[in-house]
Amino acid sequence: MSVTLAALRVALGLSATPDLDPLPDAEAAVRALPGAPAADVRAAFARLQAAALRPHLPGLRALLDGAQRALNHPQPEAALARWLAGVTGGEVTVRASWGDVVAHAGRVPEEAAGAAVLTEVPLAFERRPVGTLQLRAAPGWADLAALIADLLRLARLQAAAAGAARRRVGERQFEALLAGDAAHLPPGEGFTVAALRLDGPPPRSARAREARTAQLDVLCSVGEGFFYRRGVTCLTAVRAQDDGDVAAWLWPGLDSGLPQGLHDALLNATRSAFRLGVSRPHADAGAVGTALREATQALTAAPLRGAATFAQPDPLQPLLDSPERAAHAAEWQARLRAGDPDGKLAATLRAYLGHVGPLGTLAQELNLHLNTLRYRLRRAEELLGGGLNDPAFVARVYLAFGP
Structure with a gap:
């Protein structure tokens, strides 16, 4: 059922040759006849190949019908x-x-x-x-x-596609839990939350943001599939958290091996740089928001393509979770937003708070010119009424914009 160069030359109306060596594919045929139009060579090769297979097509169809039924x-x-x-x-x-x-x-x-x-x-x-x-x-x-x-x-x-339908339902249930509706968790059953953030500078254009969200949604599907194969109900969503979007998963039960399994699944599924954080197990369905914050805080301590677990509460956590801190954050974020409608100053300020090292390195990480970075920080100082060289002011900025 092979096609020879001699047969191909005849099919193309070229002078015959005694060359009976088979040609492995159409591209080899094109290389063997460099003077003939490539499209004509490919078409003639396909005709000869089909003609050679023609007596076997009924059997091939019957064979593949079984595979089609299996689908x-x-x-x-x-x-x-x-x-x-x-x-x-x-x-x-x-x-x-x-x-x-x-x-x-x-x-x-x-x-x-x-x-x-x-x-x-x-x-x-x-x-x-x-x-x-x-x-x-x-x-x-x-x-x-x-x-x-x-x-x-x-x-x-x-x-x-079936997993995507489950995720859409899970997203709504996740949002309801974060809003305080505990009906979607069985009473008395513990749960854990994991959050993943992709590494690299924040996307600057709308198209880049859409691509980042799509990438996170794919990773959500990986995690959902991992849990589904193990018979574990998982709620997953892409959420805006602190200074960027995260992929988040919530699953019931206290199986200590699931976080490591989720991390391994993500490592196998993507070559992208990411950090994964895992919350402590929680029993109170009203603590979903707390668990998500723990997972997001834990991922900041994770190595590249690694995972970290929120194991021990920060002694300052009561202050960070207090209504007074929330009111302070709302006030200062509103002050900055008045002169920062697109959120660029807030994103830059959060990156600055988490950065250790020279400003030039931070500018490279954010894909900004150094002067642009300095301008944004000065503008944030003007809007907030302080200086980033003042430790007391920096502490207040951290309480308003930190994790």
């Missing part, structure tokens, strides 16, 4: 894995983008194990990983694995 199964990944393992006599593993085994079927016989070949096909949609197909079988099945990978990608996208 419509209530558990399509498992059904497709069983189908592929049965056809190849090999071992099939389907993994989610965060590394969990979604489906596994088949086993390579011991007598054939030495000759078995491992084929791994990434599953991606719009350059975003959605999983991986691994086939361990006798040589020659890689092309079939690539065909079935397309069906598995659809199956993983179906699972992602």
Whole structure:
């Protein structure tokens, strides 16, 4: 069923040659005939290839009908894995983008194990990983694995769509909990909150902010999928918190292994730089806001692509959580907002409060010119009525704009 250069030349109306060596693909054919239009070469190659396959098309259709029926199964990944393992006599593993085994079927016989070949096909949609197909079988099945990978990608996208629907419901429940409605948590059951922030300067344009939010939403889906595979109900949302957006997860129960599992899932799913913070376990459903603040505070102590847990309360936490501090913060934030409608001064001031080192380094991190950074800080001083070289003023600024 291979296409030879001799046959291809005849199909293109060129002089015949005795060259009967098969051409592996259309691009090899284009390279073999540099004087012919590439589009014509590709079209002729496809015609000859289809003609060679024509006698086998009924059998191929019957074979792939089984795979298509597996895609419509209530558990399509498992059904497709069983189908592929049965056809190849090999071992099939389907993994989610965060590394969990979604489906596994088949086993390579011991007598054939030495000759078995491992084929791994990434599953991606719009350059975003959605999983991986691994086939361990006798040589020659890689092309079939690539065909079935397309069906598995659809199956993983179906699972992602179902997860997105669950996340939308979870977002509303999360917001209700933060607003004080405890009806969405079983009474007396503890819960934990985790928060993730992407590293790097804050996005400056609307398009960049949309891209950052979309990236966080993808990571929300990774975490939601991780918990769903373990039978744990998880509420997740992208939320504006302090000086930037975070991906947040809330799950019931006190399983101490889940935070580490969530962190491992995120490491497997993305190469982006992030920091993950985890709250203490809480029993009071009215403490969801406190737990989210703990998780956000903990992530500031996490290493790059690492995680940290809020283990011990800060002795100043009662002051930071007091109504007096909230009133002070509201007043000072309003004063700054009067001359900072787009929030750039507030974001710069928060970055300054968390920075250790020279201003030049902070300017680079924020993707600003040093003079722009200095201007923003001076403007903030003018609006707030103080100087950042005054420790008492800095303390008040921290109480108003700090975490």
